[in-house]
Amino acid sequence: MLRVLRRGAAGLEAATPTPGWRPPEDAIWVDLLSPSRREELAVEEALGLQLPTREEMAEIELSSRLYQAHGGTFMTATLLARRGEQWRTDAPVTFVLLKGLLISIRYDELRAFDLFAERAHGLDVETGTQALFHLLDAGIERLADLLEKTAADVESVSAAIFRRPKGAQFEALLTELARAQSLTSMTRNSLVSLARLLSFASLAEEIASDPECRAHLRSLQRDDQSLTEHAGFQSSHIAFLLDAALGLINIEQNGIIKFFSVAAVILMPPTLVASVYGMNFHNMPELNWRFGYPMALSLMAMSAVVPIVWFRRRGWF
Known part of the structure; x- marks a missing residue:
């Protein structure tokens, strides 16, 4: 799809490429969406x-993403595009500045681009450079919103981890943490690519x-840097919560193992007594004794009570 934003227009206009096609004289932005x-x-x-x-846009080498050629400045950044309800994917976008005209090439729908196209008339955009800055503003604002939403989700998971009732399942919480970590990682990757683009744009x-x-560019760089630092902190916080959740799982598992270990030790002496008197040898003195059976039961009970008392005094049970 080929669309053009003209100076003073209310939004992008579709264009049909015909032989000898040229952008209008008052065009400030040519947008190629899955061209x-x-x-x-x-x-x-x-x-x-x-x-x-598209393959060249996906490469990670700086020489393939940031360069000047044919009188234009080519800059490629990795933004985030939504796929479905939850998941987002990396979406490379190339911006080309050429004599006051902005050309963008992308293969994913980006909400930031649509928002800017709708507000371009009210923003009084006159040149392709201004259009580039407003698009980058919208992209950084979008990434900031994603970080804020992810931070809120992480705080909710944090409260659920440390306030959950004993015995509650961790699977859903770990899934939420993994999803938040993935989105935070992709957001930080996008911010880093934008930082490289902003640094190169000064050329x-x-x-x-x-x-x-230049002043607007410095403002964008400061915003990008602060969000990158916030994304790094948030990633560390998610890693801490993941370690805390796994630690709590280990504590619960250790408690279960400890219970069965104590139970096994308590039952071991009675089992030994029962095994001895269950052999039924002919010359066993207690075999024909009138009080042999009560004596064996009493001995088994005592051998079970003594470990219980000892474990309780030690605080193990």
């Missing part, structure tokens, strides 16, 4: 660029020559 090869060729021919392929002529753009 066809025909759309890619039309944009490349119109602007004199060679756009990166673009459109930004380097404009003091207002």
Whole structure:
């Protein structure tokens, strides 16, 4: 899909690539969403660029993500796209600044892009550089919202771990922690890629020559850095909660094993007495004794009571 944002327009307009197609004179943003090869060729021919392929956008080398060529500045970042109700996946997005025009290439629906397109008219966006900054603002704001939601979920799990009734199951809590850790890790990965993009963006002529753009860029860098630090702290907190949950599981398992160990020790002496008097040898003195049976029962009871009393005094039972 090929869409264009024109100066003063209320939103993105769909464009059909025809032979000799050119972006409008007042275009400030050309958005390629899952473009066809025909759309890619039309944009490349119109602007004199060679756009990166989807495979090149997914590479992690800086030389493949951040470079200048054909008079344009190419910058690729990894954002988060929602898939289904819960899971999100890494979504590479390439931004190209070329003489005041912004070109974006992506293969996933991104809520931040849609929000900016709806608010572009009210934001009074005049150039592609301003459009880039507003898109990055929206992307960072989206990541901040994800971190806030994840932090709230983690606090809820934390309260459930330490206040849960004895014997409650841990499976659901561990699943929630794993989900939160995965999302936090992907968010931090996205923030790191944005930090690299923001650092490289200062080399673009459109930004380097404009003091207002440089100030906006520094503001974005500070926001990104603070969120990266917060994501790192949150990841450490989740790791602590995971260790705490596993520790509580081990404590409960040790308690169960301890109970059965004590029970086995208590039952061992009576079992020994019963085994001795269950042999029924002919020359056993107590075999024909009138009080042999009560004596054996009393001996078994005493041999069971003595370990119980001793364990209680030691605080083991």
